[in-house]
Amino acid sequence: MLVVCLLLGGIGTAQAGFFSDDEARKKIADLQQQLSQLQGKLDEELKQRQAVDGRVSTLENQLKSQGMIDLLNQIDRINGELGKLKGQIEVMSHDVEVTQKRQRDLYADLDGRLRKLESGPSAPASPVSASPASEAPAQPAAPATPTVAPTAPAADAAAELKEYESAHALFKTGKFAQSAEAFDKFLTAYPDSRFAPNAQYWMGYAHFSQKNYKAAIADQQKLLQRYPDHQKAPDAMYNIANSQIQLADIDGARQTLRNLLTKYPLSDTAPLAKKRLTAIESLKSKN
Structure with a gap:
């Protein structure tokens, strides 16, 4: 009886130990599954973050490129305006020269026409x-009535x-x-x-x-x-x-x-x- 009892007790103890190992394995499996899920979520977040970083980098590059493009466009516009101004200055300079020449010709013609009319x-x-060409030096006054002071030597x-x-x-x-x-x-x-x-x-x-x-x-x-x-x-x-x-x-x-x-x-x-x-x-x- 004693031996039977001991045998029965050993078998129960073995069964109890066996069931504890299964539960532990199950928990470990659950933990591993949770860990895998967390790892999956982390990988997904990393992918999303990388995607966001990529989009940010793309936007920054686009902004930089757009800024350079705007700057180049502004430079082109300024160069165009300078070209127009230069052209206008050349035209105005030419007009001034033509006007001055016409003015000189006009006054030369004016003087000539005045001479003809006169x-x-x-x-x-x-x-x-109009001044008498034959005017004598002492014409302003007759010698008999000089305006010089009579006491002058x-x-x-x-x-x-x-x-x-x-x-x-x-x-x-x-x-x-x-x-x-x-x-x-x-x-x-x-x-x-x-x-x-x-x-x-x-x-x-x-x-x-x-x-x-x-x-x-x-x-x-x-x-x-x-x-x-x-x-x-x-x-x-x-x-x-x-x-x-x-x-x-x-x-x-x-x-x-x-x-x-x-x-x-x-x-x-x-x-x-x-x-x-x-x-x-x-x-x-x-x-």
Whole structure:
């Protein structure tokens, strides 16, 4: 009985141990299955993450490529605009050159047409020859009524006349630069001389003959300011108008001629001024 009991007990113990091993194996199998499932999920997540990373990289590359494309497009647009501007500048430069040439031709034609309109037996050839060409140096005043102070020494009066005649002689021989300089020195030395108005006029005329029209205008304006009633005043205004024409200031010349006719209507220069004003008005209406 004892042996049987022991045998039965050993068999029960063996069966109990056997069942424990099966449960352990089952649990291990369950754990392995869960682990496999988790591994599968992890692999899936890794794949998804890799896919997302790939898409992000693709987008970044696209953005970078798009940025470069935009930059290149902007550069192309800028180059195109620069090309257009360069073309416009070239066209404008050409237009300016053509306009300047036409303007020069217009004023050259204007002067020529004015000369033709003014030509006649009583009209001088020079645009400023309204001044008497045969004027004597001492014409502004008769020797019997000199404006020099009566107390001035005879030697000073003689030197004054000599300097004036020397400057005028330079002008008559065509030495306009030397003449203008000589008249300027004369006016500095004898600002109140009876020859001062004539010296001022001939200095302006000398500058006109050198095509220094701005200086000519300034000289004649000084004469008009200091000696508005002198016989040379109308000639000075006529010289100013012709200088303005040479400077292409047609409106200014027109106004100067009108002022001349208003202020000095009975002067010897008035008919010439009227002819030139009529010619300017005629040319303006045609153009």
